[in-house]
Amino acid sequence: DIVMTQSPLSLPVTPGEPASISCRSSQSLLFSNGNTYLDWYLQKPGQSPQLLIYLVSNRASGVPDRFSGSGSGTDFTLKISRVEAEDVGVYYCMQALHLPYTFGQGTKLEIK
Amino acid sequence: EVQLVESGGGLVQPGGSLRLSCAASGFDFSSHWMHWVRQAPGKGLVWVSRINSDGTGRDYAEIVKGRFTISRDNGKNTVSLQMSSLRVEDTAVYYCASWDVPKQDFDIWGQGTKVIVSS
Numbered sequence: 001d002i003v004m005t006q007s008p009l010s011l012p013v014t015p016g017e018p019a020s021i022s023c024r025s026s027q028s029l030l031f032s033n034g035n036t037y038l039d040w041y042l043q044k045p046g047q048s049p050q051l052l053i054y055l056v057s058n059r060a061s062g063v064p065d066r067f068s069g070s071g072s073g074t075d076f077t078l079k080i081s082r083v084e085a086e087d088v089g090v091y092y093c094m095q096a097l098h099l100p101y102t103f104g105q106g107t108k109l110e111i112k
Numbered sequence: 113e114v115q116l117v118e119s120g121g122g123l124v125q126p127g128g129s130l131r132l133s134c135a136a137s138g139f140d141f142s143s144h145w146m147h148w149v150r151q152a153p154g155k156g157l158v159w160v161s162r163i164n165s166d167g168t169g170r171d172y173a174e175i176v177k178g179r180f181t182i183s184r185d186n187g188k189n190t191v192s193l194q195m196s197s198l199r200v201e202d203t204a205v206y207y208c209a210s211w212d213v214p215k216q217d218f219d220i221w222g223q224g225t226k227v228i229v230s231s
Contacts, residue, residue: 039217041157048207048224049149049157054217092157096216100173101147101159 002026002095006104013083014112021107023076023093030073037096040069040078043106044089052091053078085111114138114220116208121225128229129196134208134222135189142166142186145211147218148193150204158204162211163191176202198229 003026013019029036040053051060053069056076066081080087090106120132134146148160161172161182170182181194191208206227210220 035216037216041218043157048221049218050221051217051219054212054215058215060217060219090156094157094218099159099162099171103157103159106156 001100002029002098002102004093004095004102004104006091006093006107009105009107011107011109012112013080013109015085016082019080019083019087019109021078021091021093021109023071023078023104025074025076025095028073029095029097031097036072038069038071038076039094039096041092041094041103042087042089043092044086047089049092083109083111116210116220116222118206118208118222118225121206121227123228123230124198125231126198126200126229128198129194130198130227132193132195132206132208132225132227134191134193136191136210137189139210139220141189141210145213146182146184146191147209147211148182148191149207149209149218150202151207151224152201152204155204160206161193195227198227200229203227203229 005024007022029038036056038056041049043049057069068079090108092106093104118134124130147162163170163182167184179197184191205224207224208222209218212219
């Protein structure tokens with residue numbers, strides 16, 4: 001199985017400040033068609049997960065532009081340019097290159 | 113409104129069976145692959161199973177293979193997960209999720225249904 005490793009696991013952030021989450025995969029997520037199968041999801045407290053970013057850097061519909069994704073191969077980053085109170089929750093990266101699809105451990109973002 | 117609504121969760125004894133259902137509405141269900149993802153209490157997300165759009169292809173996580181069966185009814189816009197030989201470690205919230213093939217992501221998630229396996 002592809003192992004996804006996130007850091008940090010806990011991320012206290014002051015509102016208005018930037019935040020960054022790292023995600024590393026145990027093997028490259030680049031497919032032969034040129035796509036890299038890495039998504040980001042946010043699970044807000046008491047809610048189901050919701051899609052933030054697909055294929056490394058594409059924001060899902062309705063996702064604010066303060067969220068951005070980047071990376072390639074095995075190293076990926078989710079950045080929030082200015083954290084807002086509504087951004088609290090657990091962020092997961094997920095690889096969709098090979099079954100079983102696997103998630104990172106999750107990064108809990110909290111407001112200072 | 114685009115939504116997925118799970119049902120069927122509950123308390124079951126180890127070794128028992130349970131059938132989860134997920135009703136879809138507001139989108140073209142029959143063209144979407146469907147998945148189940150679970151989350152044990154206080155833990156992260158774990159992929160469980162998937163079924164292709166016409167129901168002819170199924171895949172399972174090793175930990176549930178041979179015990180769980182995924183199925184779908186495109187006429188009723190539902191996907192199901194038949195769970196048998198349940199173990200304490202199957203205790204989790206089970207989410208159904210719709211897979212967007214072009215974007216390769218879970219674009220729609222249900223609210224989840226809780227399964228507790230305990231004696």
